[in-house]
Amino acid sequence: MNQTVNMKVRLGSLELRNPVLTASGTFAAGREYSDFIDLSTLGAVVTKGVSLHPWAGNASPRIAETASGMLNSIGLQNPGVEAFCAGDLLWLATQDVPVIVNVSGHSVEEYVAVARRLESEPTVSALEVNISCPNVDEGGMAFGTSCPAAAEVTRAVRAVTSKPLIVKLSPNVTDITEIARAVEAEGADAVSLINTLLGMAIDTRTFRPKLARAVGGLSGPAIKPVAVRMVWQVASAVQIPVVGMGGIMTADDAVEFMLAGATAVAVGTANFVDPTTTSSVAQGLEAFCRERSIQSVAELTGAVRL
Amino acid sequence: MTCADETARDRALLERVSVLSNDRVAEGVGLIVLQSPRVARSVRPGQFVHLRVAEGRDFVLRRPFSVHAAHGDRLEILYQVLGVGTRALSLSGRGDEMDVIGPLGHGWEIPDTLSHALLVCGGLGAAPMGMLATELAARGVAVSVAQGAPTAPRLVARDLFADAARRHEIATDDGSAGHHGFVTALVEPLLAGDSPDVVYVCGPEVMQRIVAAQASAAGVPCQVSLERLMGCGIGACLSCVVSTVHGQKRACVDGPVFNANEVLWESAEIPPKH
Numbered sequence: 126m127n128q129t130v131n132m133k134v135r136l137g138s139l140e141l142r143n144p145v146l147t148a149s150g151t152f153a154a155g156r157e158y159s160d161f162i163d164l165s166t167l168g169a170v171v172t173k174g175v176s177l178h179p180w181a182g183n184a185s186p187r188i189a190e191t192a193s194g195m196l197n198s199i200g201l202q203n204p205g206v207e208a209f210c211a212g213d214l215l216w217l218a219t220q221d222v223p224v225i226v227n228v229s230g231h232s233v234e235e236y237v238a239v240a241r242r243l244e245s246e247p248t249v250s251a252l253e254v255n256i257s258c259p260n261v262d263e264g265g266m267a268f269g270t271s272c273p274a275a276a277e278v279t280r281a282v283r284a285v286t287s288k289p290l291i292v293k294l295s296p297n298v299t300d301i302t303e304i305a306r307a308v309e310a311e312g313a314d315a316v317s318l319i320n321t322l323l324g325m326a327i328d329t330r331t332f333r334p335k336l337a338r339a340v341g342g343l344s345g346p347a348i349k350p351v352a353v354r355m356v357w358q359v360a361s362a363v364q365i366p367v368v369g370m371g372g373i374m375t376a377d378d379a380v381e382f383m384l385a386g387a388t389a390v391a392v393g394t395a396n397f398v399d400p401t402t403t404s405s406v407a408q409g410l411e412a413f414c415r416e417r418s419i420q421s422v423a424e425l426t427g428a429v430r431l
Numbered sequence: 432m433t434c435a436d437e438t439a440r441d442r443a444l445l446e447r448v449s450v451l452s453n454d455r456v457a458e459g460v461g462l463i464v465l466q467s468p469r470v471a472r473s474v475r476p477g478q479f480v481h482l483r484v485a486e487g488r489d490f491v492l493r494r495p496f497s498v499h500a501a502h503g504d505r506l507e508i509l510y511q512v513l514g515v516g517t518r519a520l521s522l523s524g525r526g527d528e529m530d531v532i533g534p535l536g537h538g539w540e541i542p543d544t545l546s547h548a549l550l551v552c553g554g555l556g557a558a559p560m561g562m563l564a565t566e567l568a569a570r571g572v573a574v575s576v577a578q579g580a581p582t583a584p585r586l587v588a589r590d591l592f593a594d595a596a597r598r599h600e601i602a603t604d605d606g607s608a609g610h611h612g613f614v615t616a617l618v619e620p621l622l623a624g625d626s627p628d629v630v631y632v633c634g635p636e637v638m639q640r641i642v643a644a645q646a647s648a649a650g651v652p653c654q655v656s657l658e659r660l661m662g663c664g665i666g667a668c669l670s671c672v673v674s675t676v677h678g679q680k681r682a683c684v685d686g687p688v689f690n691a692n693e694v695l696w697e698s699a700e701i702p703p704k705h
């Protein structure tokens with residue numbers, strides 16, 4: 126029973142000690158969560174989206190709870206890449222965990238400028254390019270909902286970075302596999318999915334939308350079946366690894382994503398309910414394998430029996 | 432008051448606690464007492480806890496509540512029943528367990544030189560004033576309280592304020608207790624008569640804004656405790672921003688207490704209608 130499980134997985138050239146990541150925007154840079162968990166128990170920390178210049182984000186209210194989930198319209202508020210490098214990144218350099226920086230932009234040039242700035246930072250293990258944020262007016266999701274635009278951003282960022290490049294896909298499309306193939310063809314090392322589903326909620330007492338921006342991104346357990354389906358479709362359509370996310374609360378949820386074809390998984394909204402979720406999902410995943418005498422967690426990837 | 436420095440940040444605790452009692456104390460309001468040794472011993476006036484009000488398979492975000500009082504191992508929370516979360520809270524009873532993150536946020540600043548404080552609260556704004564009034568009284572500060580509520584049966588913490596305050600004035604919207612009208616009508620005479628060194632305010636945001644203006648006109652520093660919808664409660668998700676003269680601040684770590692003159696009220700959140 127003391128058999129050890131090999132928990133390592135690879136995303137391109139990036140080797141992770143286990144498959145559990147944090148979902149961008151739900152974990153900041155990890156500092157707040159280090160009060161509750163040991164960050165070195167995670168596969169990687171994925172940071173909040175970072176843009177070239179500071180972004181103020183959207184008006185309040187920015188969140189609304191919905192059945193089994195929540196809507197958010199934070200709007201990629203961040204202090205810009207320079208402040209990020211001088212602040213959170215310096216702190217992350219002192220932590221024993223790989224760092225994946227989530228990159229945002231209003232334009233192809235902005236994505237490129239952020240990627241270029243991060244190229245010289247040894248603390249950054251990989252980039253996750255967010256072409257799927259539903260909460261900004263320009264850029265964001267617009268790049269993730271058209272094949273030519275998704276391809277263009279990927280090509281441009283690929284040209285300026287030698288770091289592993291993950292492209293984060295939007296579920297707000299008719300056929301997510303087309304976008305996945307387009308970014309794979311331009312040199313993405315992995316894809317991550319899903320970002321939030323565009324949604325809306327209205328307060329029936331005031332007749333006003335619950336979010337100041339009217340619409341926002343739906344996350345949490347409510348979206349998990351959609352996310353598992355998309356991971357399954359994308360994993361069947363591309364050769365590169367898939368990072369699966371959307372509603373993961375438990376190790377069992379993570380197993381489901383891996384069976385559907387994910388190589389790694391990310392935990393987002395669940396961090397708000399229980400700040401130790403990432404760490405307990407990693408432990409639970411290992412226990413799941415041990416109990417079934419699965420020697421390597423990577424064996425779960427795509428193991429769904431059809 | 433400066434906003435919480437990251438390096439000086441207090442560690443937040445995650446604690447499994449048990450319910451000691453949970454009673455109705457006013458119309459639509461409950462007082463829950465939790466056995467929470469670690470949080471109760473480190474909490475300061477104006478800080479809050481993020482409570483996991485429901486567990487199991489259902490996904491429900493945590494809910495933020497001010498600490499009303501802390502005695503030894505015991506933490507008291509005064510809550511108004513509004514929706515799913517507070518209804519779940521109202522159904523828990525002695526022996527039930529839940530988990531708490533706390534103590535969170537930047538609480539009331541109490542200057543060393545303080546000799547007279549005016550506390551102004553409306554509705555459940557009385558909740559974060561409990562610990563403050565007790566602490567001020569223990570330090571020998573003269574405390575005046577102006578308290579508002581819609582009706583007399585909805586007034587909370589009357590005994591606590593009666594014990595801690597030298598002066599306790601009440602206003603109700605329907606005139607069923609004290610002054611007939613808004614609590615803001617009590618503030619100007621108290622500012623003039625008592626010459627407080629600081630005004631502390633909590634309640635609906637419109638009311639806080641008016642009191643902040645009254646204090647400013649009287650030249651008295653004013654602190655406000657602002658509510659925002661909160662996701663993480665620990666500074667990570669940026670759900671809870673407050674616009675200030677120093678840029679956007681997070682109510683959960685830089686607040687909930689802010690200097691009134693820092694807050695840009697123009698862009699303040701429209702308070703939810705209770």
Ligand SMILES: Cc1cc2nc3c(=O)[nH]c(=O)nc-3n(C[C@H](O)[C@H](O)[C@H](O)COP(=O)(O)OP(=O)(O)OC[C@H]3O[C@@H](n4cnc5c(N)ncnc54)[C@H](O)[C@@H]3O)c2cc1C
Binds near residue numbers: 509
């Ligand atoms: C720092 C802080 C301290 C607080 N302290 C207390 C306290 O001591 N006692 C107390 O009774 N309440 C307090 N609140 C408000 C409390 O968190 C909400 O009333 C509670 O979350 C409502 O949950 P619910 O599930 O019952 O309501 P929901 O079903 O979520 O919502 C019902 C109604 O309550 C409103 N509401 C929901 N969350 C909040 C919120 N965070 N702030 C204001 N309105 C909200 C909604 O807009 C809606 O109108 C505090 C809030 C903050 C941010």
Ligand SMILES: Cc1cc2nc3c(=O)[nH]c(=O)nc-3n(C[C@H](O)[C@H](O)[C@H](O)COP(=O)(O)O)c2cc1C
Binds near residue numbers: 293321394395
């Ligand atoms: C409050 C919040 C902020 C988010 N910010 C970002 C972001 O900055 N960049 C990004 O790529 N995704 C962002 N996301 C999306 C998540 O990373 C994730 O894709 C999505 O929430 C689904 O996972 P979950 O259900 O586990 O939360 C955010 C999600 C939430 C809830």
Ligand code: FES
Binds near residue numbers: 664671682
């Ligand atoms: S509630 Fe998440 S940052 Fe304040």
